[in-house]
Amino acid sequence: MIKAIILSMCLAVAALSLGARAQDVRQYTEGPVTLVQEIGVEYGHFEEYIDWLNSTWKPTMEATKKAGIIIDYKVFSSTPPSPDHPDIILWITYKNMAALDRGVEEEDVAKKVIGSTEFQNKARVGRNEYRKILRRAYIRELILK
Numbered sequence: 001m002i003k004a005i006i007l008s009m010c011l012a013v014a015a016l017s018l019g020a021r022a023q024d025v026r027q028y029t030e031g032p033v034t035l036v037q038e039i040g041v042e043y044g045h046f047e048e049y050i051d052w053l054n055s056t057w058k059p060t061m062e063a064t065k066k067a068g069i070i071i072d073y074k075v076f077s078s079t080p081p082s083p084d085h086p087d088i089i090l091w092i093t094y095k096n097m098a099a100l101d102r103g104v105e106e107e108d109v110a111k112k113v114i115g116s117t118e119f120q121n122k123a124r125v126g127r128n129e130y131r132k133i134l135r136r137a138y139i140r141e142l143i144l145k
Contacts, residue, residue, distance in 0.1 A: 026145075027144065027145050028142040028143060028144050028145060029142075029143045029145065030096070030140055030141075030142065030143075031096075031140065031141035031142060031143045032071060032093050032094060032095055032096065032140070032141050033093070033094045033095075033096060033097050033099070033100065033138055033139070033140045033141075034091050034092065034093045034094070034138070034139050034140075034141070035090075035091070035092045035093075035094070035136065035137075035138055036089065036090070036091055036135075036136070036137050036138075036139055037089070037090040037091075037092075037133055037135070037136050038085075038086035038088075038089055038133070038134040038135040038136075039086050039087060039088040039089070039090065039131055039132070039133060039134065040080070040083065040084075040085070040086055040087055040131065040132045040133075040134050041087040041088060041130060041131045042129075042130040042131065045130035045131065046087060048130060049088065049127070049130065049131055052127060053075060053088075056113075056114055056123075057090075059113050060109065060110055060113045060114060061073040061092065063109045063112065063113050064106060064109050064110075067105065067109050069094075069099065069102050069105055069106055069109065070092055070093060070094055070099075071093050071094065071095055072091075072092075072093040073090070073091060073092045073093065074090070074091040074093075075088065075089070075090055075091075076088070076089040076090075076091070077089075084134065085134070086134050086135075088131075097140070100138075
């Protein structure tokens with residue numbers, strides 16, 4: 001009888017520990033990583049910035065996507081409640097954090113589409129006259145189980 005009680009207690013403890021172990025398992029999977037850039041565009045320059053997005057940024061994103069470096073990109077407009085909020089929000093989505101380590105490949109794609117790094121830097125300085133990057137953040141999707 002004592003052996004039966006001890007065996008029952010051991011089984012109960014084992015069942016409890018299995019339940020506790022099951023609760024330690026993450027209830028999500030880490031998904032894609034998105035670079036979110038919030039852009040403030042000076043009054044009167046919105047269409048100029050959209051023209052740049054269409055003529056330069058979009059072809060670069062398409063080439064980067066074709067090269068398998070990114071999985072998607074998006075452009076959103078926003079109605080800013082104040083000057084410190086964005087007019088434009090850019091999303092660039094990578095498969096995972098490891099994909100962010102492909103910066104050299106991204107630069108090579110940009111050089112093919114846009115031109116040399118020096119040329120790109122001069123163009124950035126020009127755009128800085130009418131747009132400002134307000135915030136850059138990486139966000140990761142969590143896929144719930």
